[in-house]
Amino acid sequence: MARIGVFVCWCGSNIAGTVDVKKVAEEVSKLPYVVYSTDYKYMCSDPGQNMIKEAIKEHRLTGVVVSACSPRMHEVTFRRTVQEEGVNPYMMEMANIREHCSWVHDDMEEATEKAIELVRMAVAKAVELEPMEKIEVPVTKRALVIGGGIAGIQAALDIADGGVEVILVEKSPSIGGKMSQLDETFPTLDCSQCILTPKMVDAAQHPNIKIYSYAELEELDGFIGNFQARIRQKARSVDMELCNGCGDCWNKCPQKKIPSEFEAGMSDRAAIYVPFPQAIPNTPVIDRENCIYFQSGKCGVCAKICPTGAISYDQSDEFITEEVGAVVVATGYDLFNTDVIGEYGYGEIPDVISGLQFERLSSASGPTEGKIVRPSDGKKPEEVAFICCVGSRDDKYGRPYCSRICCMYTAKHAILLHHKSHGSQAYVFYIDVRAGGKGYEEFLRRATEEEGAIYMRGRVSRLYRDNGKVVVKGADTLSGAQIELHCDMVVLANGITASPGAEELARKLSISYDEYGFYSEAHPKLRPVETNTAGIYLAGCCQAPKDIPDSVSQASAAASKVLALFSGDFLTREPNIAEVNPFTCTGCFTCREVCPYDAIDEEEVTVHIDGKKVTRTIARVNLGKCQGCGICCAVCRSNAINLKGTKDLQIFRQIKAFTGSEKEKSDEPVGSKK
Amino acid sequence: MADAETTAKTKKKADRTGFEPHIIGFLCNWCTYAGADLAGTSRIGYPTNIKAVRVPCSGRVDAMYVINALKNGADGVLVSGCHPGDCHYNQGNYYARRRFMILREIFSAMGINPERLQMSWCSAAEGAKWAQIVAQVTEKIRELGPFEGI
Ligand SMILES: Cc1cc2nc3c(=O)[nH]c(=O)nc-3n(C[C@H](O)[C@H](O)[C@H](O)COP(=O)(O)OP(=O)(O)OC[C@H]3O[C@@H](n4cnc5c(N)ncnc54)[C@H](O)[C@@H]3O)c2cc1C
Ligand code: SF4
Ligand code: SF4
Ligand code: FES
Numbered sequence: 130m131a132r133i134g135v136f137v138c139w140c141g142s143n144i145a146g147t148v149d150v151k152k153v154a155e156e157v158s159k160l161p162y163v164v165y166s167t168d169y170k171y172m173c174s175d176p177g178q179n180m181i182k183e184a185i186k187e188h189r190l191t192g193v194v195v196s197a198c199s200p201r202m203h204e205v206t207f208r209r210t211v212q213e214e215g216v217n218p219y220m221m222e223m224a225n226i227r228e229h230c231s232w233v234h235d236d237m238e239e240a241t242e243k244a245i246e247l248v249r250m251a252v253a254k255a256v257e258l259e260p261m262e263k264i265e266v267p268v269t270k271r272a273l274v275i276g277g278g279i280a281g282i283q284a285a286l287d288i289a290d291g292g293v294e295v296i297l298v299e300k301s302p303s304i305g306g307k308m309s310q311l312d313e314t315f316p317t318l319d320c321s322q323c324i325l326t327p328k329m330v331d332a333a334q335h336p337n338i339k340i341y342s343y344a345e346l347e348e349l350d351g352f353i354g355n356f357q358a359r360i361r362q363k364a365r366s367v368d369m370e371l372c373n374g375c376g377d378c379w380n381k382c383p384q385k386k387i388p389s390e391f392e393a394g395m396s397d398r399a400a401i402y403v404p405f406p407q408a409i410p411n412t413p414v415i416d417r418e419n420c421i422y423f424q425s426g427k428c429g430v431c432a433k434i435c436p437t438g439a440i441s442y443d444q445s446d447e448f449i450t451e452e453v454g455a456v457v458v459a460t461g462y463d464l465f466n467t468d469v470i471g472e473y474g475y476g477e478i479p480d481v482i483s484g485l486q487f488e489r490l491s492s493a494s495g496p497t498e499g500k501i502v503r504p505s506d507g508k509k510p511e512e513v514a515f516i517c518c519v520g521s522r523d524d525k526y527g528r529p530y531c532s533r534i535c536c537m538y539t540a541k542h543a544i545l546l547h548h549k550s551h552g553s554q555a556y557v558f559y560i561d562v563r564a565g566g567k568g569y570e571e572f573l574r575r576a577t578e579e580e581g582a583i584y585m586r587g588r589v590s591r592l593y594r595d596n597g598k599v600v601v602k603g604a605d606t607l608s609g610a611q612i613e614l615h616c617d618m619v620v621l622a623n624g625i626t627a628s629p630g631a632e633e634l635a636r637k638l639s640i641s642y643d644e645y646g647f648y649s650e651a652h653p654k655l656r657p658v659e660t661n662t663a664g665i666y667l668a669g670c671c672q673a674p675k676d677i678p679d680s681v682s683q684a685s686a687a688a689s690k691v692l693a694l695f696s697g698d699f700l701t702r703e704p705n706i707a708e709v710n711p712f713t714c715t716g717c718f719t720c721r722e723v724c725p726y727d728a729i730d731e732e733e734v735t736v737h738i739d740g741k742k743v744t745r746t747i748a749r750v751n752l753g754k755c756q757g758c759g760i761c762c763a764v765c766r767s768n769a770i771n772l773k774g775t776k777d778l779q780i781f782r783q784i785k786a787f788t789g790s791e792k793e794k795s796d797e798p799v800g801s802k803k
Numbered sequence: 804m805a806d807a808e809t810t811a812k813t814k815k816k817a818d819r820t821g822f823e824p825h826i827i828g829f830l831c832n833w834c835t836y837a838g839a840d841l842a843g844t845s846r847i848g849y850p851t852n853i854k855a856v857r858v859p860c861s862g863r864v865d866a867m868y869v870i871n872a873l874k875n876g877a878d879g880v881l882v883s884g885c886h887p888g889d890c891h892y893n894q895g896n897y898y899a900r901r902r903f904m905i906l907r908e909i910f911s912a913m914g915i916n917p918e919r920l921q922m923s924w925c926s927a928a929e930g931a932k933w934a935q936i937v938a939q940v941t942e943k944i945r946e947l948g949p950f951e952g953i
Contacts, residue, residue, distance in 0.1 A: 201832075201836070201840055225840075228840040235848065246854055641893050758891070760862035763865040775859060788875045788876030
């Protein structure tokens with residue numbers, strides 16, 4: 130027989146001011162199975178908790194109902210209390226008579242009546258509670274980092290420094306991400322390459338880091354602590370072991386007219402290439418779509434010329450499976466495609482360029498060796514217009530959000546123009562300037578006050594060519610004047626969008642994303658680097674647009690989460706997960722269809738029917754994957770799957786108790802518990 | 804909002820006449836239950852008629868719970884979860900929405916007023932909205948009168 134003790138808390142006057150706690154304690158003492166009930170000023174205090182412990186001893190309680198604040202506040206506290214007295218922690222149930230009662234009602238009689246009902250429901254559930262044990266799952270102490278931009282590199286380095294092996298998977302031929310393409314960086318103007326390349330080298334040389342570049346995640350199986358990552362190593366067509374990076378191949382390759390991705394199309398590369406001289410690894414890949422040999426079977430120059438015989442045309446994609454315990458997703462971002470804004474003529478007017486192209490123009494390692502010139506004629510631009518919020522904060526393009534970095538990189542561009550192209554004038558068209566980071570406002574002031582940039586508030590309506598110039602038409606919304614500015618070059622501060630393939634990757638990982646394709650954190654404030662799938666963390670711009678300092682901070686935070694996860698040999702998880710009754714499960718697998726976490730496995734069972742052995746396939750819940758949502762339970766046609774801690778019977782008891790159909794002790798006992 | 808709030812706060816049991824509905828609310832732990840907690844912390848008053856049962860997700864709520872509640876003397880049932888797209892378990896509330904739309908149709912066919920089953924979305928940040936939901940749902944069920952049985 131269940132023996133329940135009920136403890137009604139006053140919470141000072143928070144509860145006792147509105148609820149007649151004495152009456153509650155007295156009324157519920159009449160309920161079936163309640164062998165003890167009392168009230169006290171502060172149940173969560175030391176004396177309060179001791180009262181519970183004493184009562185457990187004295188009245189041999191098997192279950193406890195604490196009628197106090199929200200379980201979201203103190204469930205953990207009281208579970209620990211009963212556990213300390215040898216009662217299973219999951220035999221404690223709370224009735225929320227503060228947040229859901231005393232704080233929202235002010236008529237004492239009504240509030241007391243409701244409190245009694247709430248406690249009655251909690252008692253009914255408590256009678257049906259079952260002891261549960263936390264689930265222990267072993268942990269594979271290796272991490273997978275997806276994406277090798279600054280965020281991925283930082284996360285990999287931090288985890289590796291913590292003594293854990295890291296698999297870093299990067300889609301493109303080299304790690305480095307967007308930061309490798311930048312010139313100097315706001316707000317300090319330190320050179321991006323100079324601070325990034327040493328980190329890239331550290332990652333490559335770290336004994337705990339294994340880099341797969343030109344590779345992608347094909348599939349992720351398993352669950353927290355126990356993932357299996359299937360990685361597709363795309364065929365480089367070059368043997369990594371043999372290649373020494375001499376560069377003969379790309380110098381001699383006859384196919385040289387392919388717009389370079391790294392140079393944002395500002396110069397060309399060969400069909401066999403490393404994206405940039407500091408690339409890691411420094412082994413080229415053959416871009417098969419543009420390679421003459423792969424397209425027509427002729428050529429073969431690189432194979433003939435390679436001094437080490439590293440070219441391997443018949444390489445094919447390889448698949449590798451790596452066991453890992455945690456995943457950090459750091460797949461970064463893409464830039465808003467300005468082609469869709471017809472009025473700006475991007476792609477048609479050669480002197481209208483993107484922010485990233487400006488970075489390449491300004492970079493000493495770029496196609497012009499850092500000379501800022503017009504793409505159309507190579508001349509120095511005297512007047513340059515910068516347009517902010519291109520594709521950001523614009524419902525027309527389905528992007529109401531602020532891209533966060535464009536205001537700052539535009540200010541940086543204006544400064545760089547002033548530094549590198551003496552006498553040139555920068556005009557900045559903005560909507561609002563957002564300079565919220567450390568040192569940002571000062572940086573912006575420097576652009577306008579010291580470096581002579583002229584800021585004008587307004588959206589540009591049209592760009593067109595006239596006599597070798599680009600005409601900027603728009604309105605200055607502060608003065609109301611119409612503006613027509615004849616410039617030599619226009620730089621569009623295109624906004625940030627989710628990285629290509631973000632949604633597909635999210636599906637492979639079972640993580641959620643917002644309507645723009647950015648990955649969703651588990652809680653916007655309190656769990657900013659976790660996803661809703663246990664064991665998968667986020668870093669950098671894949672979660673939302675951010676600058677380098679924020680990307681790095683989030684990466685280090687994700688790394689510390691991974692290291693904390695790996696600090697024990699086992700993971701303990703809450704036991705409230707689904708459970709299949711093998712006798713009633715028919716093997717229809719409706720549950721598998723609805724489970725958001727792919728947590729339903731198959732199990733073969735042998736049963737005897739009429740003396741014959743029959744093997745059946747039924748459902749089994751995967752302890753690691755199940756998150757305890759209970760969606761499966763509501764769809765199972767044979768009622769064969771139930772959620773521990775929220776079982777059907779427990780709910781039915783609550784429903785019955787609520788309507789008061791079992792108020793008095795004289796009633797039939799409600800519980801089936803012995 | 805202010806109206807519902809003040810009426811709820813000032814309307815003492817003694818002033819009320821007639822039928823007080825019994826309503827059971829199945830509240831998802833991550834959004835509505837937390838939203839109801841917030842109504843408490845912010846001391847936003849509402850009627851006492853709804854008693855909450857905490858479930859992990861609105862998708863956990865079996866159609867049988869609703870039927871069982873009505874069968875056992877509830878006059879109305881409220882299922883409330885996270886806003887579409889915000890379910891802690893990604894899509895639980897979509898399943899709930901579909902399930903209860905169908906159940907409401909079945910109710911109609913059986914001659915039970917489908918309004919006995921109410922659904923709402925309320926986030927953890929919407930304490931005031933929770934108070935409003937309770938006031939509205941209570942009013943709705945009060946209008947329908949006592950449930951006479953299935
Ligand atoms: C024009 C411009 C100027 C900027 N200037 C500054 C500045 O001065 N200061 C500053 O702080 N910030 C600046 N930024 C912002 C900065 O670029 C970002 O904050 C930073 O690059 C974010 O790093 P990340 O690692 O999150 O993303 P990324 O740099 O985008 O790296 C993501 C990596 O993941 C890889 N990847 C993508 N998908 C997959 C996949 N499915 N599988 C495997 N790998 C994948 C990509 O190839 C890439 O290497 C600027 C941005 C722009 C556009
Ligand atoms: S648990 Fe239920 S839904 Fe899942 S396979 Fe078994 S019978 Fe089907
Ligand atoms: S409770 Fe949720 S996560 Fe667990 S098996 Fe059922 S549907 Fe999947
Ligand atoms: S968790 Fe709130 S509806 Fe699913």
